[in-house]
Amino acid sequence: MDRMTLMFNRLIRPLKRRVLLMVSRAVIKTVNDAEGIQKLQVIGYDGELMEGLENFQQYGFSSCPPSGSEAVVVALGGNRGHAIVIGTQNRKYRVIHKKLGETVVHDDLGQMVHLKRDGIYVETPLKLEAIIGTTARVVAPAGVRLETPTLEVTGDIKDRCDDDGRTMAEMRDVYNSHVHPENDEGGPTNAPNEAM
Structure with a gap:
């Protein structure tokens, strides 16, 4: 190698190193989700511990990746002391076998x-x-179908709500106090012996 080439290589060596270290992979150790921007502690190349890395997430979506998740680290200007995270994933929990165009939010x-x-499908064991x-x-x-052993409602339930419907409480009041003529003597019957 001639002398000019050696000098050139020596001059660009620091630049080459910075370029090579601009984008790297890392493994997340801990997450601080208590501030305006989430901060991560990650382990990078050769066990390099990087702390306080800002995790840039898409607006309107926020996640707290578990320890062991992977991260893409970008060293701004090639400076490893000023790095950020632009993406995270966890292979263990990733939802697979989606069709083109489908989207999943999961934990x-x-x-x-x-x-x-x-x-749209919502699933939760909780x-x-x-x-x-x-x-x-x-x-x-x-139609709407609920498959549940009990349906609890704290307020009224009303059918035909846009027309002449009644609430279940109103139907109960009518039933509990209703009387009608008896067939034998024409007088009114007593109110039902069991209230609804």
């Missing part, structure tokens, strides 16, 4: 919201809770 407990080609500020409306022209 490590088997809970998921799956936007499938034929509809409880499902929806907190709604004002009203909720479900439009299901073919």
